[in-house]
Amino acid sequence: MADIEAETLARHLSERSPSGLAEQVRELISAGTLSGGMRLPTVRDLATEIGVSVGTIAQAWSLLRESNLVETRRRGGTRIVEPGDVGGPNFRSWSGVDLLHCSPDPRLLPSLEEAMVRSLKQPQLHSWSREHILPELQRAVEKKLGQQAESTQTRSFAAISSATEGLWLATKSVTSGGDLIAVEEPASPGYLSVPKSLGLRTIGVPVDEHGPVPEALQRALDAGAVAFVHSPGGAFSPRHLLSAERTQELARVLESSPETVIIEEDPLGPLAEVDPFAHSLDVLLPERTLRVIGFERAYGMDLRTAVMSGPKQLINRAIAERSGGVSSNSRILQNTLAFLLRDPSAGRRLNSARTRYANRRRMALEALAEVGLTAHAGPASWAIWVQVPDERTAALTLSAQGVITDVGSSSHMTEQPTGLLRISCAQLPEDKELLDGLAQLILRATEDGLNSTFV
Structure with a gap:
């Protein structure tokens, strides 16, 4: 039996397109109505309850899987992914996270179809x-x-x-x-x-x-x-x-x-x-x-x-x-x-994404502060600016760990080093353990740095 029945879930769903249904489920997850580990009703039960085809629900679930919000197990049905899982088992390395260009998270983009x-x-x-x-x-x-x-x-x-x-x-x-x-x-x-x-x-x-x-x-x-x-x-x-x-x-x-x-x-x-x-x-x-x-x-x-x-x-x-x-x-x-x-459905998706991006900025700033780093970001900024003793050395050291950031002097008129790293927060995982690890990497890069002298 599902942890939330088809009849109950259907009361929260007014959309009838796959993208609209997926977005409303995202909103329920963000609001905590659907929590990590919860099993959803079967595709057939939900389709019958809200009056759409089985294929429509299947497509909606597919969109949610692409965003790592649900997973479908052969015998366990479709479940909401635990919050930590988005960063944990699915996380490979920082080299796959854009910390340089301030590009959006593809998983949070509305469907164009x-x-x-x-x-x-x-x-x-x-x-x-x-x-x-x-x-x-x-x-x-x-x-x-x-x-x-x-x-x-x-x-x-x-x-x-x-x-x-x-x-x-x-x-x-x-x-x-x-x-x-x-x-x-x-x-x-x-x-x-x-x-x-x-x-x-x-x-x-x-x-x-x-x-x-x-x-x-x-x-x-x-x-x-x-x-x-x-x-x-x-x-x-x-x-x-x-x-x-x-x-x-x-x-x-x-x-x-x-x-x-x-x-x-x-x-x-x-x-x-x-x-x-x-x-x-x-x-x-x-x-x-x-x-x-x-x-x-x-x-x-x-x-x-x-x-x-x-x-x-x-x-x-x-x-x-x-x-x-x-x-x-x-x-x-x-x-x-x-x-x-x-489109109201695309608008809801953007509302959800906006909240997620703001949360990532907040979590990253907290992680950096906890290790004693001084970092700033404007109240609506996608960039976090971290103070470092030597921005070139810190950026070079981090790049060896797969962490690619920009240096502050690339955004300032003076050619002199600014002592800043700029980190894009849009693609950061919402995972405290991973963010704590990133903060530690940055801290070590400010303390040690690469030895660039000849052997």
């Missing part, structure tokens, strides 16, 4: 036109902007292939070789390669708990910065979310430099724990602000669709840098994203 199938049936498929963005996607994005909706009436939108491309286009379109740009420090992973490739100079604008420091931004503007790049949601920050008061202060500073363009990035998109544009310079200075909204971490890299928004003249300049202005994004992918943004 239903959205993709619906997209293939849209009437405008293969139309020989090159609109910057489909109306369906623009409406879905405008709705997600929530309280910012009023300002979207005067804005233009464009679909692009990724947030990385969006930042490159935005930066390229508002600068010329040799220009100086101000960049929030630490910068987002990999961003500093963009100005370098464009022959631009950079000046760092450090942050505190409230956002970029106004006095530092003023110094950058006085030095001639033609653009200011920052992330209001602090997606990879060691300490901040942009506050309402700081937004006002930054706007007052920027008013003294009316030609400076503002580039705001939102790399987490719907996964952000708080609205990254709740406090945004775009609200106060919309006529010169470009937004770049990424969806790769929410829905997966292969969706290949991000969105730029801004005043028409800035969007047109950015698009002109993209294949001479004639390039456009696949309608299949745009319609898929529009469906996902509206």
Whole structure:
């Protein structure tokens, strides 16, 4: 007999698609309604109870197995995996965990199947036109902007292939070789390669708990910065979310430099724990602000669709840098994203994932603190910054153990070592024993290090 009867479980399930059912079971696991070791009803019993096919339940269970949330034993039926099992027996080595790129956990991504199938049936498929963005996607994005909706009436939108491309286009379109740009420090992973490739100079604008420091931004503007790049949601920050008061202060500073363009990035998109544009310079200075909204971490890299928004003249300049202005994004992918943004099942999956990512950050910070390491992460950050005596030696030592991290100097304007390691927390196992072990590895790397002298 199952530990939870089909009739009881069915009362919690309102979805009828495999992905929807799987997501609702995930929510029940996260809420503790279904606990580790509990045996689920048979596929046939549950299918009969909620009025779907046996195949539908089987597919839902398959999705849960892919996420390591359930396991099916030959004689023991399907059971909820014990929490420790996700990291324990299934864990091979740290070399299989992305601690470098801040990429999402593939197991937490919503399924693209239903959205993709619906997209293939849209009437405008293969139309020989090159609109910057489909109306369906623009409406879905405008709705997600929530309280910012009023300002979207005067804005233009464009679909692009990724947030990385969006930042490159935005930066390229508002600068010329040799220009100086101000960049929030630490910068987002990999961003500093963009100005370098464009022959631009950079000046760092450090942050505190409230956002970029106004006095530092003023110094950058006085030095001639033609653009200011920052992330209001602090997606990879060691300490901040942009506050309402700081937004006002930054706007007052920027008013003294009316030609400076503002580039705001939102790399987490719907996964952000708080609205990254709740406090945004775009609200106060919309006529010169470009937004770049990424969806790769929410829905997966292969969706290949991000969105730029801004005043028409800035969007047109950015698009002109993209294949001479004639390039456009696949309608299949745009319609898929529009469906996902509206789909309640995908929304619940993101809610669950958001909670899991926040839990991983919290558990990792606790493990690092327990061994005496000083580590920081912003309240909605996917990056943990660990203080070390020598970042190069620590990173090299950890790499020999299969632990690949970034060093802080790769995200700062100065070439001098910062004494920081940046660790992505998105793929960390929710397993205290494993996280304690990782903390010990980092501690030993700060104490010993590799001996690089000749034998």
